[in-house]
Amino acid sequence: MFEKKVNIYNVFELRCKTTCYFGVGAIDKMRDISEYLSKRGMKKVIVVTDPVAYKVTGAWDVVTKYFNQFGIEYVLYDKVTPNPTVEQIDEATKLGKEFGAQVVFGIGGGSPIDTAKSVAVLLEYEGKTGAELYEGKFTPEKAKPIIAINTTHGTGTEVDRFAVASILEKEYKPAIAYDCIYPLFSIDDPQLMVTLPYKQTLYTTIDALNHITEASTTLARNPYSILLAKETVRLIATYLPQALSNPNDLNARYWLLYASAIAGISFDNGLLHFTHALEHPLSAVKPDLAHGLGLAMLLPAVVKEIYPFVAEILAEVYEPIVPGLEGKPGEAEKIAKGIEDWLFNMGITEKLESVGFNEGHVEKLTELAMTTPSLGLLLSVAPIKAEKEVIARIYRNSLKRM
Known part of the structure; x- marks a missing residue:
């Protein structure tokens, strides 16, 4: 390396x-x-x-x-x-x-x-x-x-x-x-960053992972946003476990920080879509919910929904976390489950039900995602049409582990 x-x-x-x-x-x-x-x-x-x-x-x-x-x-x-x-x-x-x-x-x-x-x-x-x-x-x-x-x-x-x-x-x-x-x-x-608590280390890094998942698959995606996405995932897969096991590891912190910065540049160029648009209502309704945790709980369901339309990109980007994907639409379940398993292995074992959401919240969350100022712009550049049924299904599929 x-x-x-x-x-x-x-x-x-x-x-x-x-x-x-x-x-x-x-x-x-x-x-x-x-x-x-x-x-x-x-x-x-x-x-x-x-x-x-x-x-x-x-x-x-x-x-x-x-x-x-x-x-x-x-x-x-x-x-x-x-x-x-x-x-x-x-x-x-x-x-x-x-x-x-x-x-x-x-x-x-x-x-x-x-x-x-x-x-x-x-x-x-x-x-x-x-x-x-x-x-x-x-x-x-x-x-x-x-x-x-x-x-x-x-x-x-x-x-x-x-x-x-x-x-x-x-x-x-x-x-x-x-x-x-x-x-x-x-x-x-x-x-x-060496004083960052374990959960903060985890949640903030997952924020960066979501940034590139979205930036590499929006309608505004470009070769630059995708290139940065690939490197971000590789660095996170390599150095997040090291930072979690040894918080004082400056080398691990350096590369996670670099991954975060280039992920920021990636979505500055490629924009965001579902995961952020759907997380914002979660932490608006429950302000104590960590943003990165909200994103982590939604990510597998979002990837499952969009994978058939951007399979070649996500197969390549996620190779370090879910190896062996061929970029075929039928692998949607496999990559979604692979990402969820990886998140659980990193220590994020919560799903929406764990933090107090249930089926009864789905309609309200869906409405907030569609009506909160600015979130419509994110949804408009998603790789699939952000219909009400799609948004509700993502929330529903995030309530429990797949």
């Missing part, structure tokens, strides 16, 4: 629309970022994070060290939860406006960084709210500069133009995608 010859301590620039500093020790690029901001007179920032990650990872000590060195003032919003809400976005925006923030830092996984992206938009639009942003009431064309310091290997949000938030009273969990919310700079440092 070529990765044995890669020096994981060589911090390089992964250049997409964002300049991402990648590698062990990348957090020290905070010096360059702080100097860049200072030279341009951007000396007031709001930091958006959750109550834990920014401190336990060690990121905060480095960030504040360089803030102080370059005379950057900051205000801290540390109330972001998993499945962040538009109320949190509004709170952080108010804090940022009162402070006069010129830049928004997001430190954490997808939830804090997505919240930071949203705040960056609202700081440029007086009188607008998080709910208006996520219900598509206006189309932003500008945002304050965004810096993303990533602490998980799953979302890819540090290198893409997507963000997600929940509108709890409507049980909506829409997504947005705008060019103005690409981070200016981001940091992907594997040493910030």
Whole structure:
């Protein structure tokens, strides 16, 4: 494997629309970022994070060290939860406006960084709210500069133009995608991930696996999204078991983080479809449900549904997890069962019934998938027509183990 010859301590620039500093020790690029901001007179920032990650990872000590060195003032919003809400976005925006923030830092996984992206938009639009942003009431064309310091290997949000938030009273969990919310700079440092708990390691990685499953099979798929998908699965199959058995394995964390980043780039190019469109209602109805777990429970049923129409692609992409597929439509049951068995072997043994959903929820979930703002766009690029019966069948087939 070529990765044995890669020096994981060589911090390089992964250049997409964002300049991402990648590698062990990348957090020290905070010096360059702080100097860049200072030279341009951007000396007031709001930091958006959750109550834990920014401190336990060690990121905060480095960030504040360089803030102080370059005379950057900051205000801290540390109330972001998993499945962040538009109320949190509004709170952080108010804090940022009162402070006069010129830049928004997001430190954490997808939830804090997505919240930071949203705040960056609202700081440029007086009188607008998080709910208006996520219900598509206006189309932003500008945002304050965004810096993303990533602490998980799953979302890819540090290198893409997507963000997600929940509108709890409507049980909506829409997504947005705008060019103005690409981070200016981001940091992907594997040493910030060694404190990730077992379940977080698992769930965030499965998020990346779903990103490429969808990006390689949408109607917008392309050779680039498929190529990145193949490499993502190979790396996850190789290094997820290692990271689960030894959380301090920096080499395993490095390659899972790289897999997550290229998966983010893959769906930035190829978009998403069923799994994400159907998971968002799950965690909108049950906000405590981990996004990656919701995706994992749906994935086998989604693959079973779409495989006959994209068999050649998925057979090749999933070779490291379900070997021996020939890319024939009749293998749909085999690959779906193979993926579910692999997930169970990795430690995800829950299905929808395990987390409180039942047959009685199927109609409501189906309706939410079809009516939540933005999810219709995802469903419109699915490889098969996203009819109500198809969506309901995916939910139904995800209630129990196949």
